[in-house]
Amino acid sequence: MTNQKHDNTPALLSPELLSKVQRHAAEWFCALGSRKVRASLTTDQLRDQLGGPLPDNGTNPEALTNMLAAAGMQGTVATAGPRYFGFVIGGSLPAALAADWLVSAWDQNSAVYVMSPLVSVIEQITGAWLRELAGLPPSMSFGFVTGCQMANFTSLAAARHRVLANAGWDVEANGLFGAPPIQVVVSEESHYTIAMALRLLGLGANRVDKIPADSQGRMRSDALATVLRTHQGPCIVCAQAGNVNTGAVDPLTEIGALAKERGAWLHVDGAFGLWAAASPAHTHLVRGIERADSIATDAHKWLNVPYDCGIVFCADEPAHRSAMSLAAAYIVATGTERDPHEFVPEESRRARAVPVYAAIRCLGRQGLAAMVERHCRQARRFADALRAAGHQVLNEVVLNQVLVSFGTPDQTKRTIAAIQQDGTCWCGGTVWQNQTAMRISVSNWSTTDEDVDQSIAAILRAAQQSTS
Numbered sequence: 354m355t356n357q358k359h360d361n362t363p364a365l366l367s368p369e370l371l372s373k374v375q376r377h378a379a380e381w382f383c384a385l386g387s388r389k390v391r392a393s394l395t396t397d398q399l400r401d402q403l404g405g406p407l408p409d410n411g412t413n414p415e416a417l418t419n420m421l422a423a424a425g426m427q428g429t430v431a432t433a434g435p436r437y438f439g440f441v442i443g444g445s446l447p448a449a450l451a452a453d454w455l456v457s458a459w460d461q462n463s464a465v466y467v468m469s470p471l472v473s474v475i476e477q478i479t480g481a482w483l484r485e486l487a488g489l490p491p492s493m494s495f496g497f498v499t500g501c502q503m504a505n506f507t508s509l510a511a512a513r514h515r516v517l518a519n520a521g522w523d524v525e526a527n528g529l530f531g532a533p534p535i536q537v538v539v540s541e542e543s544h545y546t547i548a549m550a551l552r553l554l555g556l557g558a559n560r561v562d563k564i565p566a567d568s569q570g571r572m573r574s575d576a577l578a579t580v581l582r583t584h585q586g587p588c589i590v591c592a593q594a595g596n597v598n599t600g601a602v603d604p605l606t607e608i609g610a611l612a613k614e615r616g617a618w619l620h621v622d623g624a625f626g627l628w629a630a631a632s633p634a635h636t637h638l639v640r641g642i643e644r645a646d647s648i649a650t651d652a653h654k655w656l657n658v659p660y661d662c663g664i665v666f667c668a669d670e671p672a673h674r675s676a677m678s679l680a681a682a683y684i685v686a687t688g689t690e691r692d693p694h695e696f697v698p699e700e701s702r703r704a705r706a707v708p709v710y711a712a713i714r715c716l717g718r719q720g721l722a723a724m725v726e727r728h729c730r731q732a733r734r735f736a737d738a739l740r741a742a743g744h745q746v747l748n749e750v751v752l753n754q755v756l757v758s759f760g761t762p763d764q765t766k767r768t769i770a771a772i773q774q775d776g777t778c779w780c781g782g783t784v785w786q787n788q789t790a791m792r793i794s795v796s797n798w799s800t801t802d803e804d805v806d807q808s809i810a811a812i813l814r815a816a817q818q819s820t821s
């Protein structure tokens with residue numbers, strides 16, 4: 354890059370700069386469907402292009418934008434594209450991306466109403482819409498956090514507040530030293546972000562009762578019943594809607610009844626699985642979730658908005674607020690309007706509800722249902738084709754996740770490496786109940802059946818090379 358001489362005083366934001374960014378972004382976006390999915394620059398090449406000594410003098414913003422855009426064309430992975438099936442990623446709906454640009458331009462701090470009435474109002478509208486789409490009671494409070502990790506954290510902070518308050522302990526004031534013990538129950542298939550949230554909350558990642566799961570990764574309610582009988586007093590149960598490997602959902606109705614009987618707080622991690630509720634054909638999978646005390650989910654996965662965006666829902670608004678709100682002398686609550694920071698760990702924060710608003714407004718209830726249904730159907734299309742070619746599908750494909758084995762662990766690993774190198778699509782590896790497997794997650798709004806078929810062909814080619 355040219356370290357063009359620049360007078361070090363930031364120039365006014367020029368229309369030329371914005372239209373240049375727009376052209377670069379459009380070029381990148383349009384290439385998503387045809388480029389190789391993997392990055393095509395090596396780490397060393399990226400360091401060479403972008404690194405060097407700390408610049409003494411500034412660079413002209415247009416030159417800088419050109420440099421970043423060039424690196425972005427080759428250094429990114431096309432995770433936002435139609436043939437990325439790794440992890441559970443999702444893309445950005447055009448309307449959500451456009452709204453996100455506005456959010457950046459506005460640069461609103463949405464901690465409190467007085468800083469941004471617009472964002473406070475949009476957050477309120479969007480939270481209510483999401484609640485309705487997920488079939489949750491209108492009385493549930495909500496907060497927009499950075500992702501499901503923080504949604505799990507916020508949920509479990511509210512849980513910690515309530516179960517200890519019921520035992521006469523003020524955890525926000527006094528912390529956990531000397532507090533009544535809490536029985537924390539998780540599944541052996543709980544996502545690792547549950548363990549992280551427990552760590553951060555002082556509840557301990559390992560100080561838990563771990564319930565075994567069935568062949569699909571669902572918590573066994575008979576085993577839960579037994580464990581819940583072993584203790585009395587404060588108790589938190591963590592269930593899951595949407596296993597990251599199989600897509601399976603815990604038996605939430607049964608778990609809910611057991612938690613209620615025990616007087617426990619029921620939390621459900623529904624990072625992507627919650628959105629099964631948005632599709633009439635899949636909503637039965639998450640039946641019972643509406644009776645949870647807290648639910649954590651993501652918008653940046655299946656709802657296809659840009660990073661970073663997760664949502665926490667809580668049936669106990671006082672517990673939710675008590676765990677999160679923090680009064681400062683210079684923050685005077687309006688009393689009537691929503692101060693978004695009261696529901697999340699952060700203070701200063703991005704207006705991250707706005708792209709979600711745009712996504713819902715653009716899709717509508719029908720559009721979201723159609724997207725969820727399409728992804729589930731495309732997951733079955735993958736599974737059927739791979740099975741027909743003689744490969745072993747390891748899970749019941751109930752949602753958008755498929756697990757496949759290509760023979761021995763080595764053959765499966767070689768196949769995954771060959772798929773990633775080929776670049777037609779991208780799938781990652783996992784170990785499912787001691788079996789090395791490849792994982793396919795269909796969660797991008799732009800994936801067509803043709804993308805699926807092209808990817809199936811690439812996967813079968815790679816498997817043939819790697820297993821013959």
Ligand SMILES: *Cc1c(COP(=O)(O)O)cnc(C)c1O
Pocket residue numbers: 441499500501502503544546595596597622623624625651663
């Ligand atoms: C992705 C995921 C998380 C973590 O969400 P982030 O948005 O990455 O913080 C938690 N639980 C489940 C089941 C997930 O799939």
